Amino acid sequence: MSLEKATDTIKERVGDDAGLGATLKFDMGDAGVIFIDGKATPNTVSNDNNDADCTVGLALDDLNAMLAGDLAPTNAFMSGKLKVEGDMGVAMKLQSLM
Known part of the structure; x- marks a missing residue:
């Protein structure tokens, strides 16, 4: 799945209000970023490399495996495939989007 397809999938799942109440960024290095602004009304999803909570x-x-349901975010974190910087509480809310 491409970055564009992953971004579209996340946009669908976030909808108008994902309940994050914060900003979150998926940083996939050279592949790009997906930025969720959960503070905006309605919530927005973009590929802008903004600072995030x-x-x-x-x-x-x-990320594609998580979106497909083949990789649980908790398992990805525990196995070192997923690294979190910043507000861990925001990351915990991520489970509901996946």
Whole structure:
């Protein structure tokens, strides 16, 4: 799945209000970023590399596996495939989007 497809999938799941109440960024290195503004009304999703309350670093393949339901965010974190910087509480709310 491409960055564009992953972004579209996240946009669908976030909808108008994902309940994050914060900003979150998926940083996939050279593959790009997906930025969720959960403070905006309605929530927005973009590929802008903005500062975020929580940044989740992972490979695009691992994000795609999480979106497909093949990789649980908790398992990705415990196995080192997912790294969290910033507000861990925001990252915990991520489970509901996946």
